[in-house]
Amino acid sequence: MTSMQEYIEKLRQRKAIAHGTAQDAEAQHKKGRLTARERIDLLFDPGTFEEIDTLVLPRYDVYPGGKRSRYGDGVVTGFGLINGRRAFVAAQDASVMGGSLGEMHANKIVKAMHMALKYGCPFIAINDSGGARIQEGVDSLGGYARIFDANCEASGVIPQLSLIMGPCAGGAVYSPALTDFIFMTENAYMFITGPEVVKAVMQEEVTQDQLGGGRVHAEESGVSHFLARDDQECLAMARELLSYLPLNNQDDPPYVRPVDDPERRCPELEEIVPVDPTKPYDVRQVISSILDDGRFFEVHALWAQNMVVGFGRLNGYVVGIVANQPMVLAGCIDIKASIKAAHFIRICDTYNVPIITLQDVPGFLPGTNQEYGGIIRNGARMIYAYSEAVVPKLMIILRKSYGGAYCVMSSKGLRGDLLYAWPNAELAVMGAAGAVNILYRNEVKNAPDPEAKRRELVEEYQERFNNPYVAAARGLIDDVIEPRDSRRVLIKALEVTLSKRERHVPRKHGISPS
Numbered sequence: 472m473t474s475m476q477e478y479i480e481k482l483r484q485r486k487a488i489a490h491g492t493a494q495d496a497e498a499q500h501k502k503g504r505l506t507a508r509e510r511i512d513l514l515f516d517p518g519t520f521e522e523i524d525t526l527v528l529p530r531y532d533v534y535p536g537g538k539r540s541r542y543g544d545g546v547v548t549g550f551g552l553i554n555g556r557r558a559f560v561a562a563q564d565a566s567v568m569g570g571s572l573g574e575m576h577a578n579k580i581v582k583a584m585h586m587a588l589k590y591g592c593p594f595i596a597i598n599d600s601g602g603a604r605i606q607e608g609v610d611s612l613g614g615y616a617r618i619f620d621a622n623c624e625a626s627g628v629i630p631q632l633s634l635i636m637g638p639c640a641g642g643a644v645y646s647p648a649l650t651d652f653i654f655m656t657e658n659a660y661m662f663i664t665g666p667e668v669v670k671a672v673m674q675e676e677v678t679q680d681q682l683g684g685g686r687v688h689a690e691e692s693g694v695s696h697f698l699a700r701d702d703q704e705c706l707a708m709a710r711e712l713l714s715y716l717p718l719n720n721q722d723d724p725p726y727v728r729p730v731d732d733p734e735r736r737c738p739e740l741e742e743i744v745p746v747d748p749t750k751p752y753d754v755r756q757v758i759s760s761i762l763d764d765g766r767f768f769e770v771h772a773l774w775a776q777n778m779v780v781g782f783g784r785l786n787g788y789v790v791g792i793v794a795n796q797p798m799v800l801a802g803c804i805d806i807k808a809s810i811k812a813a814h815f816i817r818i819c820d821t822y823n824v825p826i827i828t829l830q831d832v833p834g835f836l837p838g839t840n841q842e843y844g845g846i847i848r849n850g851a852r853m854i855y856a857y858s859e860a861v862v863p864k865l866m867i868i869l870r871k872s873y874g875g876a877y878c879v880m881s882s883k884g885l886r887g888d889l890l891y892a893w894p895n896a897e898l899a900v901m902g903a904a905g906a907v908n909i910l911y912r913n914e915v916k917n918a919p920d921p922e923a924k925r926r927e928l929v930e931e932y933q934e935r936f937n938n939p940y941v942a943a944a945r946g947l948i949d950d951v952i953e954p955r956d957s958r959r960v961l962i963k964a965l966e967v968t969l970s971k972r973e974r975h976v977p978r979k980h981g982i983s984p985s
């Protein structure tokens with residue numbers, strides 16, 4: 472009779488096959504990448520990961536041409552703890568048929584996703600794959616479709632993160648694109664069609680990196696939200712992002728007992744933001760000054776830099792920051808900035824993260840590029856997202872708040888909750904010079920000294936209309952505050968609005984502009 476020890480030994484042999492060889496690991500290391508299991512070890516708290524489906528078998532013992540998959544079929548799935556909180560993962564193993572996706576490989580991913588959804592915890596996909604397993608044909612394609620469907624089903628319920636750490640080509644790119652956040656390492660790449668197809672169809676010579684490298688997607692396309700130097704940094708960033716997100720949409724984001732004083736004044740703000748509305752500054756300094764311990768986790772940091780978004784904490788509560796960046800394009804809203812803000816606002820609303828808007832915006836970026844690119848429908852995305860959001864919406868107007876930009880960013884009309892302005896704020900349909908040119912063209916032209924008349928009228932306009940007091944007089948902002956009180960006031964406002972309950976009229980779903 473077989474002894475228990477022999478049974479155990481046979482199990483161990485099978486699992487050892489699934490784990491691959493030292494040469495497999497070495498091949499991956501040579502590419503400057505970690506293996507699937509090394510990545511998982513860094514993603515989860517030490518010793519907490521439990522693998523499932525280790526012994527799943529591929530569709531064929533031997534593929535045409537003698538190629539073989541092995542136990543596990545090229546993807547490691549399971550669950551564990553990240554910062555002490557539960558999460559599921561699927562990490563593709565590039566050492567098994569290039570990490571290509573066959574039917575059973577897909578089944579494992581879908582199973583892990585369904586579990587994450589059912590048990591209400593985040594799902595992290597680590598992509599490193601040559602795409603659809605060519606030998607499995609439509610079984611493989613069908614697998615992708617089921618993954619896409621699971622992504623859509625889980626959307627807005629559990630956080631979904633995609634970490635691209637190797638190739639991600641063809642239709643394989645659409646699972647990440649359906650998730651909440653994409654991370655890429657510098658030596659990963661994503662594209663719908665590779666350089667060879669591009670050359671054949673478009674007669675365009677382009678390298679993998681130029682076409683879809685990590686940097687391209689972080690800076691040009693905005694497809695990825697985070698760029699990491701290497702696998703280690705990427706996994707650390709994913710852990711940090713999860714520290715700001717709840718396990719699921721029914722949960723609150725994780726509260727951390729604060730060290731930073733909620734009554735702390737921020738006198739430095741009076742220096743950081745120049746009173747002269749034409750002078751640029753870095754709004755990230757304002758954000759750091761206000762948030763707990765100056766910690767700001769920026770999202771989409773390299774794309775559409777005229778809008779800054781990211782997470783931080785106020786008196787221990789997670790908040791999402793949406794801020795114009797006067798240092799880039801004078802903080803104007805353009806197509807990319809609007810898309811970036813809209814996505815982030817929807818993330819915050821989904822995961823019960825209050826939104827704090829820091830406004831200093833001269834308006835929408837003018838020009839044919841913007842109009843032809845559809846600034847109308849794309850700008851509408853941000854309005855839609857602000858209006859749809861039922862989480863607390865707080866705002867400070869730091870300086871400029873002009874025209875359409877005033878309306879579309881968290882205004883009272885969009886059910887902004889508690890809105891503040893600094894005393895230097897300029898809230899008006901347009902700047903004084905532009906307004907005087909339109910309203911008093913003839914008076915200026917016919918004056919004995921037109922330039923003196925123009926200056927006089929600009930000053931008068933500035934005094935009468937272009938300040939925070941007209942809005943304060945109408946209750947369109949809730950108070951004018953001293954810059955140094957910004958943190959203190961925001962914390963008070965946040966704590967009173969945390970119990971906010973607001974619902975929409977029932978509907979299947981809205982139709983967000985796109």
Ligand code: HXC
Nearest residue numbers: 538568569571600601602603604605615638640641642643
């Ligand atoms: C089956 C594959 C494979 C695939 C790689 N392999 N991709 N096997 N199907 N899609 C196998 C190779 O045959 C090789 O097997 C092993 O994996 C390692 O591949 P290498 O090319 O030697 O490795 P490397 O040089 O690191 O290059 C990796 C790669 C390259 C960049 C991923 O293999 C590649 O370009 N693969 C094809 C990519 C692709 O076009 N995929 C289809 C996309 S279309 P051996 O046994 O020799 O080690 C798609 C449709 C999805 O995905 C549609 C969804 C809607």
